[in-house]
Amino acid sequence: MENVQYTIKTTDVxxxxxFDVNHNDRILIIGKSGVGxxxxxxxIDGNIIPDKGKVVELINKRIFLNPFNDIAYINQTPYIFSASIMENIxxxxxxxxxxxxxxxxxxVNLNSxxxxxxxxxxxxxxxxxxxEGQKQKIEIARALFSHKxxxxxxxxxxxxxxNNAKKIRDLLFRIPNPVIEVAHHFNENDRRYTKVFRLDADGSLKRIR
Known part of the structure; x- marks a missing residue:
């Protein structure tokens, strides 16, 4: 991500x-609700076009200026189709x-x-x-199947x-792909994240670890 800027119209922030994303990165971005x-x-996903800067993804030592087709997005509330487990994945x-x-x-521990x-x-x-835990696992399985x-x-x-939150987060750390996760807070004793950033209310992103 190179010098990206975007003004949120509802808050004027x-x-x-x-920041860079490497192949083995587990990046966490924390911040209060509503900061963006x-x-x-x-x-990063390409659903919003920044006002300035660009998103660049490095894959196998090649740079793609339009990486959005190679990104999987796991939502807070997974969408489950009225279909079989296989079709959902x-x-x-x-x-x-x-x-x-x-x-x-x-x-993803759904092997039963x-x-x-x-x-x-x-x-x-x-x-x-x-x-809820099974829904998240299905969503993660869907992301893995997509080979993004x-x-x-x-x-x-x-x-x-x-308990389920710990299981899902442990699962994220077993995924071979680089992951960018956003959350309200994190356990400072968890040293598995390669980079931790804080998004402040003024829109600035600061690396804190």
């Missing part, structure tokens, strides 16, 4: 940030290797589903038939209890 953390992720791709999906399910269950169990819209180079995680533990 200008976000200003510049989700907006920052949407700029693969987004209705009919040419899927079951063993590939099963490997991903093992990574047989092939038949993956294809036959229908989830209700918005996932009311599964727990960068994963953005937007307050993904905000709706979970402490």
């Amino acid at each position: 200008t976000l200003r940030f510049h 953390k989700s907006t920052l992720l949407k700029i 693969t987004l209705f791709d009919n040419k899927v290797d079951y063993h590939k999906v099963q490997k991903i399910l093992n990574e 589903f047989s092939k038949e269950k993956l294809e036959d169990i229908k989830l209700e819209k918005n996932g009311i038939s599964v727990s 180079s960068l994963i953005l995680a937007d307050e993904i533990t905000a709706n979970l209890d402490r």
Whole structure:
């Protein structure tokens, strides 16, 4: 991200940030509610065009000026389709290797589903038939299946209890892809993050670790 600036119209606050993302990075951005953390992720994702600067992604030592097709976005509230578990993960791709999906399910601790269950169990819209933790795991499995180079995680533990929040965050650290996560706060004793930034109310992004 190179000298990016964007003014949030509703607050008239200008976000200003510049940082690099390396292949092994686990980046955390903390900040209070309403300071623009989700907006920052949407700029990186390409859903919002910055007023100044550009988003550049380095992949395999090549620079792509339009990296947005290579980014997976995990929302705070996962969207679950009224479809099978398999279809929710693969987004209705009919040419899927079951063993590939099963490997991903093992990574996200959803390995209790047989092939038949993956294809036959229908989830209700918005996932009311599964727990919040399971919904997040399905969303993460979907991101892994997409084979994107960068994963953005937007307050993904905000709706979970402490136990499930820890499990989901531990899962993020096992993902081989670089991850940028935003949250309200973090455990200062958790040394697994490679970079930690704080987004302040004035729109400035400061590295604090």
